[in-house]
Amino acid sequence: MRYLRFAKEVILLAVRWECRYPLSYRDARDLWAKRGVDVDPSTVYRWAPTFGPEIRKRAYSNYRSWCGLQWHVDEAFVRVGGKWRYLWCAVDSGGQLIDFRLTAPRNAKAAIAFIRQASTAVRQ
Numbered sequence: 001m002r003y004l005r006f007a008k009e010v011i012l013l014a015v016r017w018e019c020r021y022p023l024s025y026r027d028a029r030d031l032w033a034k035r036g037v038d039v040d041p042s043t044v045y046r047w048a049p050t051f052g053p054e055i056r057k058r059a060y061s062n063y064r065s066w067c068g069l070q071w072h073v074d075e076a077f078v079r080v081g082g083k084w085r086y087l088w089c090a091v092d093s094g095g096q097l098i099d100f101r102l103t104a105p106r107n108a109k110a111a112i113a114f115i116r117q118a119s120t121a122v123r124q
Helices: 008-020 025-034 041-060 108-123
Strands: 071-080 083-092 097-103
Touching (some): 008 025, 025 041, 071 097, 071 108, 083 108, 097 108
Antiparallel strands (some): 071 083
């Protein structure tokens, strides 16, 4: 991707608009036309699969800050090895498993230990 007709900022913003909002390629063209840039809809169509994965990778790779990240804790009573245990699971807003813990007691100490364990896993 050495020789591009448009500036990288134009391409980046066009692909971000196309991925983030329900815009057609013609809508993206119209938005750029209002800003004085003449872009063909087929060009935006070609940019999306070319630059979209790279933008997503850079935006979300290794970004696991738990400030602002919503995650939920669930507990279940399961039988493991013939004994009843509590399974604690933390899941983020995207449905990805953050961490889990299997404990025998169900008390505040076990809950606090799991929250600490999960928050440490999120920060890493």
